[in-house]
Amino acid sequence: MDFEKQLQEKIAQIEALLQAYLPKEEGYQRTILEAMNYSVMAGGKRLRPMMMQEAYIMFGGTSQAIGPFMAALEMIHTYSLVHDDLPAMDNDLYRRGKKTTHHVYGEAMGILAGDALLNYAYETAAKSFLLEPENVNIGKALIKLSEKAGVYGMVGGQVVDVEAEKKQEVITKEKLDFIHHNKTAALIEAALAVGGILSGASDTEVQKLELVARKIGLAFQIQDDILDVIGKEEVLGKPIGSDARNEKVTYVTYEGIEKSKEDVARLTDEALELLHSLGKEDSFLSELFLHLVNREK
Amino acid sequence: MDFEKQLQEKIAQIEALLQAYLPKEEGYQRTILEAMNYSVMAGGKRLRPMMMQEAYIMFGGTSQAIGPFMAALEMIHTYSLVHDDLPAMDNDLYRRGKKTTHHVYGEAMGILAGDALLNYAYETAAKSFLLEPENVNIGKALIKLSEKAGVYGMVGGQVVDVEAEKKQEVITKEKLDFIHHNKTAALIEAALAVGGILSGASDTEVQKLELVARKIGLAFQIQDDILDVIGKEEVLGKPIGSDARNEKVTYVTYEGIEKSKEDVARLTDEALELLHSLGKEDSFLSELFLHLVNREK
Numbered sequence: 001m002d003f004e005k006q007l008q009e010k011i012a013q014i015e016a017l018l019q020a021y022l023p024k025e026e027g028y029q030r031t032i033l034e035a036m037n038y039s040v041m042a043g044g045k046r047l048r049p050m051m052m053q054e055a056y057i058m059f060g061g062t063s064q065a066i067g068p069f070m071a072a073l074e075m076i077h078t079y080s081l082v083h084d085d086l087p088a089m090d091n092d093l094y095r096r097g098k099k100t101t102h103h104v105y106g107e108a109m110g111i112l113a114g115d116a117l118l119n120y121a122y123e124t125a126a127k128s129f130l131l132e133p134e135n136v137n138i139g140k141a142l143i144k145l146s147e148k149a150g151v152y153g154m155v156g157g158q159v160v161d162v163e164a165e166k167k168q169e170v171i172t173k174e175k176l177d178f179i180h181h182n183k184t185a186a187l188i189e190a191a192l193a194v195g196g197i198l199s200g201a202s203d204t205e206v207q208k209l210e211l212v213a214r215k216i217g218l219a220f221q222i223q224d225d226i227l228d229v230i231g232k233e234e235v236l237g238k239p240i241g242s243d244a245r246n247e248k249v250t251y252v253t254y255e256g257i258e259k260s261k262e263d264v265a266r267l268t269d270e271a272l273e274l275l276h277s278l279g280k281e282d283s284f285l286s287e288l289f290l291h292l293v294n295r296e297k
Numbered sequence: 298m299d300f301e302k303q304l305q306e307k308i309a310q311i312e313a314l315l316q317a318y319l320p321k322e323e324g325y326q327r328t329i330l331e332a333m334n335y336s337v338m339a340g341g342k343r344l345r346p347m348m349m350q351e352a353y354i355m356f357g358g359t360s361q362a363i364g365p366f367m368a369a370l371e372m373i374h375t376y377s378l379v380h381d382d383l384p385a386m387d388n389d390l391y392r393r394g395k396k397t398t399h400h401v402y403g404e405a406m407g408i409l410a411g412d413a414l415l416n417y418a419y420e421t422a423a424k425s426f427l428l429e430p431e432n433v434n435i436g437k438a439l440i441k442l443s444e445k446a447g448v449y450g451m452v453g454g455q456v457v458d459v460e461a462e463k464k465q466e467v468i469t470k471e472k473l474d475f476i477h478h479n480k481t482a483a484l485i486e487a488a489l490a491v492g493g494i495l496s497g498a499s500d501t502e503v504q505k506l507e508l509v510a511r512k513i514g515l516a517f518q519i520q521d522d523i524l525d526v527i528g529k530e531e532v533l534g535k536p537i538g539s540d541a542r543n544e545k546v547t548y549v550t551y552e553g554i555e556k557s558k559e560d561v562a563r564l565t566d567e568a569l570e571l572l573h574s575l576g577k578e579d580s581f582l583s584e585l586f587l588h589l590v591n592r593e594k
Contacts, residue, residue, distance in 0.1 A: 023448060027453075028453070028457045028472055028475045029448055029449075029452075029453035029454075029456045029457055029479075031456060031460055032448055032452065032453065032456040033448060036448070079412075083408055083409075083412060086408060087385075088384075088385075088403075088404035088405045088407075088408060089405050089408065106385075106463070107385035108385045108386050108459050108463065109456070109459075109460075110385075111380055111383060111385060111386065111408065112380075112452060112455060112456050112459065114412070115376075115380060115411070115412075115415065115452055116447060116448045116452045116456075118412065118415055118416060119415060119443060119446050119447040119448070119452060120443075120447055120448060122419045122439070122443045123440070123443035123444060123447050126436065126439040126440045126443050127440055129433075129436035129437070129439070129440060130440070133433050133436060134433065136426075136430050136431065138436065139423065139426035139430060139435065139436070140426070142419070142423040142426070142439070143420070143423045143424055143426060143427070146416060146417075146419045146420035146423050147420060149416050150413060150416040150417055150420050151320060151326055151329055151330060151333070151413045151416070151417060152326075155326075155329065155409060155412055155413045155416060156324070156325070156326035156329070157326075158409060159326045159328060159329040159406070159409050159413075160325045160326055162405050162406075162409065163328055163406075166403070166405065175325055178325045182326075
């Protein structure tokens, strides 16, 4: 089967799984349940749960906790988007062509829907103990997931990014790396690491998976920055140089477009080599990584 | 030792515990760490962690997980206040005489600080597995905590309350009970239930603790509504009757002030009787409950 078809099938499977773990829209608090479901089902490639599942399959996982954790990770990713879109943050009215959550349900419900999703993520993941009360890997997976989602992970990256933007600060390369590592790569690290942990991979293997994720996450972010520049050049009809006026500082600002492209290729090669060194069947995951870093839009 | 002195000592002990579990203010994401610590250390009676600890002591708890869970519960309570105070919600600039978090750090940081606290609550609680990897009660406690904090608990209650206010809806008595049970009582239920769970109390005992918490939570809320009416009467210099113009519907609106007072007394009696029926030393917890429902401000 070709990659694109496999990808679409996996997305469909994950969306069915998400539906199964999302709350029923009933009771006095129905509005928030609708807002949660609307936010999660508004689209997306479901990359994070997909990567979690692939890592889990690679290591021959058998734990039933994988489903709840896949759903939890996507809920966390979604809550971060819902809050990012709020008026006090990026103030976006549309995402992927659909109205953002606060645009449909109002700002107060946007805040509460994000809160509800973040909480429900941990509620869902914790409930995998009902399936396997003695499974110590669930505890390890909860620690990993919460670390990567929090102030020493995704939220930490968001904060530094938001603060730099509010202050119109010209950030250093080191700070930019911090933002990318945390805002973008941390949830990808959570995906691969939790997949490994729940399938019983060793600590060393989990560390390697995390490093693979970090490299792919950075490559993905740099590619994003490259596409952004190319997109603007197309719109403006002329190349954008270092003169970009009042523009947000990105990886490309520091390294230039050629070096940035080289870095995407290098990070991807390193990630794939490290992935292969684990000695497992990883063909879909490898193709998925290549698909992500080679995308043209 | 008299009750008030005991109470102050316990508050001081819990504040020291919170300090120990809060993050260090360092790194690029320093602002959010400061905002988290500011929010949690801005005061309060620490009732929820105190009740958790008392339930734990009642049942002879020995698990080291109690500290992380006490801190986690206070973080969850605090995040809910931080988000409640936001401009899109209650738009409060001061709480307990101090500037609210968004008033100090800006609206974006207010949102993110709440998110960070909620996530850090689960991160802190989950890390108690590092102390006791095989303790199955930690998993049960995580399930209970997340249920009571989420859409079938506190957030559910907040949502219905916020929605009714935005719509200036005259809510039914049933809906009001739903709001009180979830918005106010759910985290008190979490406090007593988790304290019981972590000390190895039986399922039946935990259920009774939850029911005690529910009754005390409702009594506490009704007392709040009564004090609100009395406060307004004092300000206006005349009694407020059913003519209260455009006022928010409260328990007192439905039941009148005398029946409301009777209900506080009845619920408190029932809660204390149920608490005593557990056959444990509960003198401080009983006094704490009486202190809460008999307060005059």
